Amino acid sequence: MPHFCRIVKSGIAAPLLAATLLLLPPAAQADHADWHHGLSLIDKLKYAPDFPHYDYVNPEAPKGGDVKLSTTGTFDTFNPVLDKGQPAVGLALVFDTLLKSADDEISTGYGLLAEGVSYPADISSATFRLRQEAKWADGKPVTPEDVVFSLDRSKELDPLYANYYKHVTSAEKTGERDVTFHFDQKNNRELPNILGQLQILPKHWWEGQGPDGKPRDITKTTLEPVMGSGPYKIAAFSAGASVRYELRDDYWGKSLNVNVGQNNFGSISYTFFGDRDVEFEAFRSGNSDYWLENIAARWATGYDFPAVKDGRVKRESLPNPLRATGVMQALVPNMRRAPFNDERVRQALNFTLDFEEMNRTVFYNAYTRVDSYFWNTDLASSGLPQDAELAILEEVKDKVPPEVFTAPYKNPVGGTPQAGRDNLRRAIALLKEAGFELKGNRMVEAKTGKPFSFEILLSSDTLERVALPYAQNLKKIGIDARVRTVDASQYTNRTRAFDYDMTWIVWAQTLSPGNEQLDYWGSRSATEQGSRNYAGIADPGVDALINKVIFAKDRDTLVAATKALDRVLLAHNYVVPLYYKRDMNIAYWDKFSRPAELPTYAIGFPTIWWSKNASPK
Template sequence: MAFVWSKKSLVVAFMALSALTLPVKAQEQTFQIGTSSIGELKYKPGFKRFDYVNPDAPKGGTLNLSTTGTFDTFNPLLSKGELADGSPLVFETLTKSADDELLASYGLLAEGVSYPADFSSATFRLRAEAKWADGQPVTPEDVIFSLDKAKELNPLLSNYYKHVAKAEKTGDRDVTFTFDEKGNKELPNILGQLTILPKHWWEGMGADGKPRDIGKTTLEAPMGSGPYKIAAFTAGSTVRYELRDDYWGKDLNVNVGQNNFRNITYTFFGDRDVEFEAFRAGNVDYRQENQASRWATAYDFPAVKDGRVIREEVPNALRSVGIMQALTPNTRRDQFKDPRVREALNYAFDFEDLNKNLAYNAFKRIDSYFWGTELAASGLPQGRELEILQGMKDQVPPEVFTTPYTNPVAGDPQKLRDNLKTAIGLFKEAGYELKGNRMVNSKTGQPMSFEILLSNSSFERSVMPFANNLKKIGIEARLRTVDASQYTNRVRSFDYDMIWSIWGETMNPGNEQMDYWGSQAATQQGSRNYAGISNPAIDALIKMIIFAPNRDEQVAAIKAMDRVLLANHYVVPLFYSNNSRLAHWDRMAHPAELPEYSIGFPEVWWSKDAK
């Protein structure tokens, strides 16, 4: 989806494009206003606005938001440093997603896109009116600069745009991307999600009188083309964004009824409990609650009871997202290389007890890398999916063909004891034995122990029971919670035994799968192959997904890959909810119907204080 990582980052499409075109001369290329992965685009050329917005939403007021952690850079490109929240308010992409369609996007900086039938290239035509905040036009040179620097400086984006061989100016407002392989249908769309930066600004002189360096972090407020600018900040603590009166795209059809708050301020907290107290006190306007027990027990303060704080549970944002949230062992470490060891760890995780006693039965156990979507594998493979797996039979675990994946079930002392016995048996098969009260490697005598690295203390209450269960079978699992900067640096350099991970999947998985599970990404610091997966069968399946000639073939390959990932036990699946839990003070409002596939926050919300 995309990207520096954001709400719409990495949103990719299968590109079954409708024949909706912009008026062009007969001898020119045919440019389309948007792309859609499922049928025709909902909106036609000349549309006035998205249906889910309030076109009369007032502009004004202040939105106070909170986040945990800190920040030390405004450079949106790099994979180093802690980027300040709110970056998408300043910068823009070539296209913009429609939140009431699955995988559909329309022109933002670009007014259209054109490409040949074999998908060997794609040309974007920039809008003549698109301007940077200093009034200079957005140019093909800016787009080329943004792609080149993204591939050079960010491992995630390097993988994402790996098959884009070059970008070149092919007209006053045209930039053409040439691909190194034909048939990759998603490349035109994910190029539309590329964050575009002003070349002249980044190659100019900074406020300190020295040349800027896009390869370094910076706390100089950057210039963008987006609706907001950074008006003020306190390093690591707060950032205030202010709506630009001179924003070039404020009347654009894809922006009508959006960007309504005059000021948006982010305050950074080091502790989630302190952050919640700031919300209770009214110093923060909006909160998305991710702790089920807090949602069930802590929202009983007066402002909730008298209606000044509104609570909502909505499924919208999760309708098109597959989730894998898991404890992820680092298979680069010797103790996690054997899949039987990794499987044994899952038998020590008692989801049922945790869900009942800590989460008030608010969660469901994840059993797929595409959980919650039609892409999740279930039962035994059949049809084309089975044919694909049979073609690599010697490279995948045999249980892929014989045993549907299921997580162990506990929830009472006897079931947990049985699961722990199974775990001991798996460790024995992998060359371990219990000596006294320690699980040790039979050959080396090395005890089985590892550290679980966490980014926030709120995770400890979910992980501690897992560590206690492991202790019962002689395994020491140490919990270590570190600050945001240290956590980010350690994860980027793969300096951990086990971490808490989450991957979000769109309904059109594609190039990002290389970054998630591909062998090349396993050794590429900064990638999201947190588990260190290096598996030829998975590499082959990723390629099948990316170059699938049609949707049926793509879905079959996705489900086949899901099965192979699960059967190798690369993670200990955790849990998730099908609804987003929102709480906000009544100082703000949103359309009566939120967009089908998004909360629309803060884009389509507005302040009641605005006139």
Template structure:
């Protein structure tokens, strides 16, 4: 999968050796491409004029007022430290830019072209000569190399994502080449175009106080970039304002036409989701993406909705090619969660049907796959190539993957709930726990089953409190601790939690990021997204099969097998999702009639209806 979605005229030397005579090195002429695709060929030709879903006549004016829950204390996008400000990506360009109308397809942005050999052992990018930083200096291969090395060294996520990229080298005046330690990984040439490029000369200079800048540290100094916006004002933890750059070098590129239409974009941070919603309702915020089904069903009945000043839409576009796993995640670095039967028992205590009826007004669906909502989700029993793959791992995976399709427990009425409680207690007993009085305790040590559920938002408490009450009925003592976003980020990065609420999003092209999610190498790597602490040889092997799959059919079979093994190990307690982006916005902003197939293009292709 490409993150967000997270190639220099090189010559590959082929040995042309005639037996008994000196070999002559023949250069393989590079094939320069305007786009890169992983699954299907790009739809747009090299001479395309604009993306098909933009309004080329969108006015370039107006202010967009947005909100964010939590806080921020950094503007540096390349380090794991701190809590980066929302929207910071619009300050920086990347080598390539994704199309929201295609799956895993990107077109040149800073790079005018890319090239890679048949074995995909490297990729080269040729930078546009007109690409400039905000101070007028050209974007150079040195900037790209500097940014890549800083990302790998200072971010666990980038380090894992680009772990197969072993070198970044200048191979021409405007060319940079990335070399890989494995071949035939179709995703590698594509994802190297995804990371933000930062100016080497700026970071090697001094700040306004005369102190040397340090790319490895957080900073609240407004950063310089090459992107369409600049940071205009910062109030740490509270607000950040971006202004569109009239001198942006790339404003007339076909990949940018009809985009970046707002003159200014302002973000205001709120500590409480309800206060944030009230700000939107009062008209001081222009746009909301609603994450609460109950609020969507009951709170959008105010006057501005009724008279059409606020528009509501429920859009499936972003989920047409995105698989979701939202779950409660027990930390297996804690002894009480190491046994899969304990983790399975915890799932039997969750009554989704009751929550969906009483709190979400029927607006949610239960997640039952790590690739939920896509064709990559496993189903039924394994067969064909998937079965062959799993048979090769038969002694390393749970036997249930061959005999029992994964299903979540079903509640919703008293009898089903009682049956689920009995099953949970039975699983606990098999794992060495027993009910003594009204407490679940370890039969050998007498240790009670007690844990804390760490949350980042008070809005999540409403869904978790019924679960805590259910756990108490089987003798499990769970408590909720909701902390501010900075503390939450730091605790999650250091795996300092018992259970958290987590979300993983998957594209239709899973790849290198899978090792960061569930690979053994990331299990004890601070900052990784392996929240559960999974370290399993079979899963490692399945990830390798996904990354080296020679064709789509082989990749899909390996992903199905991975999904099935993850589910059979009960690493998480699956929660729910609506499968729609529920958005509401004041009619002073608008979007094209036809949105992209796989996204809503917000705020890039939207515009203001206000007068200039």
């Protein structure tokens, strides 16, 4: 289950990953509960209740120094739960959650604001006990009322949260420091853990008065620096342009085992850019300290500047963050609009993309084409279904495409003039079956004569290096595809409202898929603005398989059900799959230190790195 946040857009999801199940013995009743210090889905917890710190941190890391970061886009609000406006990057630094994940385990969480958690045998509820020492930045204690407020307001104000926590019917205070969440279904094993990801807000602050003497309103955007219980505070900002977070000396949790060796920088600053190339020039000149490279051509040819040559800028390719991350990066036609609701049209759009040619001419053969919604993990389907996966598909045989039993999914392969021509011929044939025909050099509806024309909506001009060649290929078969790049705010608003013909999306998956699949592909989310069902998928077979994933009784069943879901999603040709890398390319100025061995599943920057200029303890 991905750690919940506003992910999306085009680009990697920040992949912020978390977990989903309590494996320790459940309590029969909350009044006589066995309290557990952590949650895990796949394996037993690595760390015992009294662990001093995560193994991958340096517990003696010095505190202090600054790190300057950058991002593309803008911001107009610090409200972390409102589905309006563009929230500032970095707000997670201000707020704590009930649990905190470990980056050397898959799907685990250990107590942060909560010191313990319990649940009954049927998993019809979960109770979290808050730490007595947990405090807000104003010194007031974190209370069960804050947790109830956070859940209620999050579900009320953002469709993403409403979907994510839709099976959590209510939360109530059940003890001085206890809060109990009630569920509308039993044996959904991930619900306790995804509640651990809930960002907790201070009820008294949001219901109080602002500096202007007027009541605050959580239903509106705000540029008042918000207060949290986390390690950093908002120290300074320029609306839409920059924000600076400072480490709090009085942070209540700085000595907690899940925080030891982390949150080491004295300040973390973000500068916002409207252009990715300008942002890179800021990195080259030393105005930002760290760069995540997402352009293969630049990684191959764009690092010949002096600071790289003399070692002041370091470059690395690291597999860590993607070891447990499945990725589907794709161009996504909006099936809410004709003719994209016709599967033959969608399949034709895939035949028109010549990935192999682009990989050779644009990407220096750096990428692999994605052929699964869980690509690069053991959850990806392949070959023909067998054993448990086949049995699951047989149960929904009347609801899924018959080819899932007879033909493995394969992307069209181009890369040569002959292959390219063959693929375009196949696309034209599919469009003819769907009621289109070529008249002169235009593809038109045979009945109406209406030209086949659509817009590809992008959030960054970086993506144009793929979208423009794709549009040129579409033009070869008479389709008028226009590429439109808009600013971050407009892109966010349009994708929330499903106001596009086709757009570019990245879905990130963990090795513990669950309730988020409803938001990605479930029928209900297809009509809920703000959901991540960008394609508009509403299919009974997909819905049935999502439920089999959510209610899988064990790991083997989960893997089989996920592969079945993957296979059916692919068979419907909902998207035009793109590409990804198995390593993450980073560059940074040589002003940092870090643990000798990074965590298995993360780079850990900036959380566990530290400044060379910081004073030792």
